[in-house]
Amino acid sequence: KTCKNTKNDSFRSMSRSFNCSLLSCFSYEDERLLIGCRPSAVLCLHSIYVLSDHHNLQFFMHAIHIFSDFISATNQKQKTRPLKSKSKTRKNNIKLRDYKIMHKLCKHEASINRNDAVGNANFFRNKYPRFVNDFFRAFCANITQIRIDLHYLTDCCPGLKTYFVLAPLTKKNATNQKLRLCLQNENTHTNGGVPMPIQMEVIRGHFLFNIFRNLTLHTIRVDTHLPNISYDIVHSFPRVLFVYRLNEEMSAVPIDAGVKENLRT
Secondary structure, eight states, X not given: XXXXXXXXXXXXXXXXXXXXXXXXXXXXXXXXXXXXXXXXXXXXXXXXXXXXXXXXXXHHHHHHHHHHHHTBHHHHHHHHSSOHHHHHHHHHTOOHHHHHHHHHHHHHHHHHHTTXXXXXXXXXXXXXXXXXXXXXXXXXXXXXXXXXXXXXXXXXXXXXXXXXXXXXXXXXXXXXXXXXXXXXXXXXXXXXXXXXXXXXXXXXXXXHHHHOOXXXXXXXXXXXSSTTEEEEEETTEEEEEEEEEXXXXXXXXXXXXXXXXXXXX
């Protein structure tokens, strides 16, 4: 197996080394390939070629890159917030096949982690090469923290909403896509002084918890479209959102009794 390095800025990571245990038959040795070029040089794993059967796994690597950005809000803000043109470029680089690959990789991994039996309705196995699934499994096992930016999700990879955002509310479907809350601030009052509800898209936390087994705090942090408003999804309470707002000093703002009552209902 060999890897190829590229100067493609759109999918460049900030890593200065490559974790060889993802590919090695002796992963317990925990070897690293260090990049010793100029200070600005970083590693981008563009593709993997399987020499034994001449398979080019470029499409799979591309999809995993996108998925990695989706769960890493810190990198997302660096790439998308300063210039809208960068968001448009990123969005144009994502194809329908990328969404399908990500979905099948995630369903496969989640089904294995749940120990679904063959006859189970949730049982799923994709038909991708074994190495691809093993690589994705190693990738997921190394993730210890998830932070999602809904602004990035909307701007750059909206197709992921089909798989990772709860279905929209309809008369026949009681599952909420958006959470309605009344937050007491200057932007949510009508002329009559009545607070207007705000809406936030809700991430399917239970699905992500089935994929990632080694999250340090068993918590998923989600930054919403609304300024300074975020929520946490905790593994122990997958149906509860812990919503909070930060002030200009990035300190938590207390939630008043009215909002707490909204949360309870």
